[in-house]
Amino acid sequence: MTAYRIPATGDPGLQPERTSLSWVRTSLAIAVNALLALRAGLVAGEPALLAVGVLLFAAAGAAVVVGVVRRRQLMGELLTITPPRGVLVGVALITLVASAAGVASILVEGRP
Known part of the structure; x- marks a missing residue:
């Protein structure tokens, strides 16, 4: 998928701001999941969850960028209408990692 670009025809309206805010919301969701993974890793003594938490914090920073x-x-x-393919694939992978970390943190805390 190549970037689809068109010349700007005037006022872009609120689209750039809405796009930016959606990325900020995405980064906040990833950061909260990172906190949960870090907490579960610290409480349960699981270094894998700590590593995933740190990875998710880095991903949250990347989402802001x-x-x-x-x-x-x-x-x-x-105007570049389509985002780069790598960004879309990266968001999908980070979403899967965040979901797996959330499930793992629940399973680790539920363990006796």
Whole structure:
């Protein structure tokens, strides 16, 4: 999938801001899941959950960066409509990792 670009025709409206805010919400969700994974890893003494928590915090920071870049892409003179394929695949993978970490943190805490 190549980037689809079109010339800006005028005021972009609120689309860049909405896109940026959606990336911020995504990064907050990932960061909260990272906190849960870190807490479960510390309480249960599971280094794997600690590592996943740190990975998720890095992913949350990356989501903020992507949000800033997408906002700039949508506010320029040449609008980049489609996000890069790597970003879409990365978000999908991080979502799977975050989901697995959430399930693992529940299972670890429920263990006697």
